[in-house]
Amino acid sequence: MTTAIPTGTAADTANGTTAGTATEAPAEPAGVDRFRATRLAAQIQFLAARARARGTGHANALLKAELGLKVSHFSVLSVAASGTSPTQRELSEFLDLDPSQVVALVDVLEQRGLVERMTDPKDRRSRMIAVTEEGHRVEQRGYELTEASDREVLACLSDEEREQLRGLLTRIAF
Amino acid sequence: MTTAIPTGTAADTANGTTAGTATEAPAEPAGVDRFRATRLAAQIQFLAARARARGTGHANALLKAELGLKVSHFSVLSVAASGTSPTQRELSEFLDLDPSQVVALVDVLEQRGLVERMTDPKDRRSRMIAVTEEGHRVEQRGYELTEASDREVLACLSDEEREQLRGLLTRIAF
């Protein structure tokens, strides 16, 4: 929905002498692109927010279209499917979600038969989230979709640059 | 509020033989850190969302404490203060905000005397946002605060790495 950022903004090089409309001013970006020179637009915080918005929007669209899930659902499912038997409390802490949000997300996943709540025998207050076979299949497909989303949003970067970015973000995130 | 990510998680190297409590297992991260080995936690999309959440949370806290503003208010103010005389429509497009959101944000800024709405003489439907002297002072302070927030959140990176990150994110965001 909100992925309306027009592509091909700065890629209009190699124009040469094929000037159709008479726009010969050398360095005055058209339309809203002139704000890219703003000092706000150079702040990493601002850029990260934009990049995340694009990424989440794109991934949400892919996941919703094929699996009827959102990124938040997939996050819970993916951690649960990693063989670590997380409790809801742990999911809440690791994914920066409120415990009540985890309840709602697990409810959806459970209703679709993708996960099951199992009481932890070591602490009967806790619920360990186990993933069903179908859940593992959906998680696998969701992973492929989110990876494809990543590649598309980061298509302007080389493989090496993507790994650079992953490394830098990992150090910030943890 | 949500910036409760505990620091000093993986920095416990160089422990040698000073094992106080008998935890001699070589590679089993404690608590919630074991989920960092999840393949979800390696996705750039996931990492960017985390980094942004930390950054926005921190910047919001600083801005609210000293200026009573949020990042979204500062974004509008900062673009308006850049000498580009943006209209609300342009702010909406560049900042990925709904036009109705821009109305509310400009309302707040105007009520505090930081900006003024001026009808564009070339198109009397549009409102150009002009920044007052006080608005420029607040924007300057807000910029310093958000820069400080950036530096603190990115403290784990060297200056060179920060510029690398800025460059990569710029290409993704635009």
Next chain:
DNA sequence: TATTGTTATACTCTATAACTATA
């Protein structure tokens, strides 16, 4: 007493539809 999960609730953010004034 403290904690996990749960429910209900409120608050914020975001998106939509209808209206006005201009074009």
Next chain:
DNA sequence: TATAGTTATAGAGTATAACAATA
């Protein structure tokens, strides 16, 4: 007719408080 701004409103996302079961 179409667009900029405005208003009201609905929906999603997020946070808070109270409760039951368990520690």
